[in-house]
Amino acid sequence: MNSTETLKQNLAGTILLPGNPGYDEARSIWNGMIDRRPAIIVRCRTEADVARAVEYARDNHLLVSIRGGGHNIAGHAVCDGGLMIDLSTMKEVRVDASASRVRVQPGATLFDVDRATQAHGLATPTGINSTTGIAGLALGGGFGWLSRKVGLTSDNLVSARMVTAEAECIQASATSHPDLYWALRGGGGNFGVVTEFEFALHPIGPEVFSGLVVFPRSEAATVLRKYRNFAAAAPDELSVWVLMRQAPPLPFLPREVHGENVLVLALCYLGSEESGRKLIAPLADFGKVLGQHVGMQPFTAWQQAFDPLLTPGARNYWKSHNFRELKDGLLDTLVELAGQLPSPQCEIFIGQLGGQVARLAADATAFGNRDATFVMNVHGRWNSPAEDKADIAWAREVYRRTLPFATGGAYSNFLTAEETERVKSAFGANYARLAKVKASYDPGNFFRMNQNILPEGTYTTGQGKSSNLASEIAERNVR
Numbered sequence: 001m002n003s004t005e006t007l008k009q010n011l012a013g014t015i016l017l018p019g020n021p022g023y024d025e026a027r028s029i030w031n032g033m034i035d036r037r038p039a040i041i042v043r044c045r046t047e048a049d050v051a052r053a054v055e056y057a058r059d060n061h062l063l064v065s066i067r068g069g070g071h072n073i074a075g076h077a078v079c080d081g082g083l084m085i086d087l088s089t090m091k092e093v094r095v096d097a098s099a100s101r102v103r104v105q106p107g108a109t110l111f112d113v114d115r116a117t118q119a120h121g122l123a124t125p126t127g128i129n130s131t132t133g134i135a136g137l138a139l140g141g142g143f144g145w146l147s148r149k150v151g152l153t154s155d156n157l158v159s160a161r162m163v164t165a166e167a168e169c170i171q172a173s174a175t176s177h178p179d180l181y182w183a184l185r186g187g188g189g190n191f192g193v194v195t196e197f198e199f200a201l202h203p204i205g206p207e208v209f210s211g212l213v214v215f216p217r218s219e220a221a222t223v224l225r226k227y228r229n230f231a232a233a234a235p236d237e238l239s240v241w242v243l244m245r246q247a248p249p250l251p252f253l254p255r256e257v258h259g260e261n262v263l264v265l266a267l268c269y270l271g272s273e274e275s276g277r278k279l280i281a282p283l284a285d286f287g288k289v290l291g292q293h294v295g296m297q298p299f300t301a302w303q304q305a306f307d308p309l310l311t312p313g314a315r316n317y318w319k320s321h322n323f324r325e326l327k328d329g330l331l332d333t334l335v336e337l338a339g340q341l342p343s344p345q346c347e348i349f350i351g352q353l354g355g356q357v358a359r360l361a362a363d364a365t366a367f368g369n370r371d372a373t374f375v376m377n378v379h380g381r382w383n384s385p386a387e388d389k390a391d392i393a394w395a396r397e398v399y400r401r402t403l404p405f406a407t408g409g410a411y412s413n414f415l416t417a418e419e420t421e422r423v424k425s426a427f428g429a430n431y432a433r434l435a436k437v438k439a440s441y442d443p444g445n446f447f448r449m450n451q452n453i454l455p456e457g458t459y460t461t462g463q464g465k466s467s468n469l470a471s472e473i474a475e476r477n478v479r
């Protein structure tokens, strides 16, 4: 019996080889630009399966990739010719309401987490698209509508179970492997395969005051200046994000607005409808409101509100920056470039942080760059390969023209595969400590399909920049 057969027999889950039914589906991820073919996909059911997959990859000198929700723009969930650890069927979510804790398996999506926790009127902060995987999001940081009030997803990580590069199962928490616990809160998938997360929960909703206010792009420059002042004074309970794109055919917008370039303020307030309405009253005077849809709705519904714009399979290319403030020059540049959207699905997103995220010390966890008050993500998004060039060029142009206003930091979960030179910036001053932890838990850089942290002392370029090792190895597909 060959070793693949032995592996198969020892798994509670399954393996998928090229040509097997389900293989192509399993290797497809959110970003339709990524088309990689693992030599073997191990669809794990249990922690023991994960350990066996790691052992098998190690024994056979295979490159390993880890798939949680498969949303990462860089496509690190899938490797060419190596072994993909597919966690997508490990989706159990167990709530302990009396302890305000939830245990989550790594294949769960944000939807799975919200559904289970909101049944108890509780939530942990996550992102704004319910089909995103909790695993990659939490390991890289994770922010959304609750973050200004209760921090990042990773700030709410209480413990994690992990399979190491030696195929050992360990637990990280404040009292067990505290160095690893620190690193897992923002350091990404560099240290091992997390098989269970434990998060803190907070009373939220189950209804939140939330929705959209839509303005014409022609008034965007004024609206953004007013938004800047408004956001600076907003309480932690209120988050207002900016979205510049073509108006979707939303029922509350007049038909003639559909497809027009607009600026959308998307907001969520964690309080009563009455105080929410008072708080957001000034928005109506920001400019000519084309339409608005704001009110109390289930938190789970608001968490899914953007899903129709972010469906899987389209071609996507992102560029992102962190900003401490929204200077006039930045706003004018964004308004100009939002007027040149190359495809109907392209958009510029600005998420509002600050609040509790900024209150923690920069080295409290591995998450770098807590100084970002706003995180911009330029979503190049289109369907046909014929549009690749124009859409990628537009996203790069927005990035280039807004660079002078940026902090120089980055959010690791928004980086594309080609941005290896920004990995160090994403971890900021925490990089050196992360490299030490990496050297303790994965000295051979076995887990390198990620925003790669090099084990301390192993590989740096003459310029001291982070190297392209991860992508080089991925390309060469050798160990």
Ligand SMILES: Cc1cc2nc3c(=O)[nH]c(=O)nc-3n(C[C@H](O)[C@H](O)[C@H](O)COP(=O)(O)OP(=O)(O)OC[C@H]3O[C@@H](n4cnc5c(N)ncnc54)[C@H](O)[C@@H]3O)c2cc1C
Residues within 6 Å of the ligand: 030, 066, 067, 068, 069, 070, 071, 072, 073, 075, 076, 077, 078, 087, 106, 126, 127, 128, 129, 132, 133, 134, 135, 136, 137, 138, 139, 140, 141, 142, 143, 144, 188, 189, 190, 192, 193, 194, 195, 310, 413, 414, 449, 450, 451
């Ligand atoms: C449409 C969309 C909306 C988004 N919105 C937000 C948002 O609002 N807020 C936000 O913070 N981010 C957001 N993101 C970014 C998101 O946080 C990242 O894409 C994240 O990596 C997704 O996690 P995943 O598990 O789905 O990804 P995957 O592609 O499955 O995994 C990404 C990487 O995480 C690591 N990883 C995954 N699972 C494990 C594991 N169990 N153990 C160890 N390492 C693992 C691996 O390195 C893997 O390559 C969004 C992304 C998309 C595509």
